[in-house]
Amino acid sequence: GEDVEQSLFLSVREGDSSVINCTYTDSSSTYLYWYKQEPGAGLQLLTYIFSNMDMKQDQRLTVLLNKKDKHLSLRIADTQTGDSAIYFCAESIDNQGGKLIFGQGTELSVKP
Amino acid sequence: KAGVTQTPRYLIKTRGQQVTLSCSPISGHRSVSWYQQTPGQGLQFLFEYFSETQRNKGNFPGRFSGRQFSNSRSEMNVSTLELGDSALYLCASSFLANQETQYFGPGTRLLVL
Numbered sequence: 001g002e003d004v005e006q007s008l009f010l011s012v013r014e015g016d017s018s019v020i021n022c023t024y025t026d027s028s029s030t031y032l033y034w035y036k037q038e039p040g041a042g043l044q045l046l047t048y049i050f051s052n053m054d055m056k057q058d059q060r061l062t063v064l065l066n067k068k069d070k071h072l073s074l075r076i077a078d079t080q081t082g083d084s085a086i087y088f089c090a091e092s093i094d095n096q097g098g099k100l101i102f103g104q105g106t107e108l109s110v111k112p
Numbered sequence: 113k114a115g116v117t118q119t120p121r122y123l124i125k126t127r128g129q130q131v132t133l134s135c136s137p138i139s140g141h142r143s144v145s146w147y148q149q150t151p152g153q154g155l156q157f158l159f160e161y162f163s164e165t166q167r168n169k170g171n172f173p174g175r176f177s178g179r180q181f182s183n184s185r186s187e188m189n190v191s192t193l194e195l196g197d198s199a200l201y202l203c204a205s206s207f208l209a210n211q212e213t214q215y216f217g218p219g220t221r222l223l224v225l
Contacts (some may be wrong), residue, residue: 038131042202042218045214045216097167097203098162098167099168099216100145100155104154
């Protein structure tokens with residue numbers, strides 16, 4: 001079945017690293033995504049990883065994918081107060097076009 | 113390039129009415145998907161259009177419908193509104209279906225009274 005799970009809350013201190021975790025169930029995922037949503041706004045695409053990769057780095061963001069355990073993580077280095085938002089993990093499924101399955105979102109709170 | 117635009121941004125309707133929301137994708141993008149976001153259910157897929165054809169549909173009642181025009185702009189319609197239809201409706205566009213990059217608009221916030 002299609003299911004994506006995330007922990008709901010994460011609190012870190014400014015300057016620390018944040019790690020947001022996600023698990024998914026469908027083994028026919030093609031791409032896995034991380035989106036950011038600030039209050040009252042739409043979703044901002046942060047990064048994505050193809051399902052045959054195990055790591056992708058983009059400036060302060062590092063995505064790790066463990067396909068065997070169906071586990072995805074997003075590490076934000078040197079977390080800033082402006083990173084406070086809700087982070088959604090999502091997967092696209094082979095042969096289902098543009099349909100994305102989203103997790104319930106992790107609210108990241110960055111304290112100064 | 114301009115991003116995905118959605119109109120209107122805010123809407124208040126009463127139960128039983130119908131509503132039409134509009135989405136203009138990024139120039140050159142041919143795939144448009146719609147999602148409903150509520151505090152209780154999170155982000156749920158409504159449907160996806162590619163080259164004016166509905167390619168995929170989520171588990172929503174027939175009161176939810178959509179279409180795509182030849183210029184890739186898309187509309188979604190909700191008839192006989194219910195209180196539970198109050199939500200943020202988001203659309204996303206990508207160049208082709210199954211593409212790795214889907215970009216979202218700011219959403220239309222619908223309140224049904």
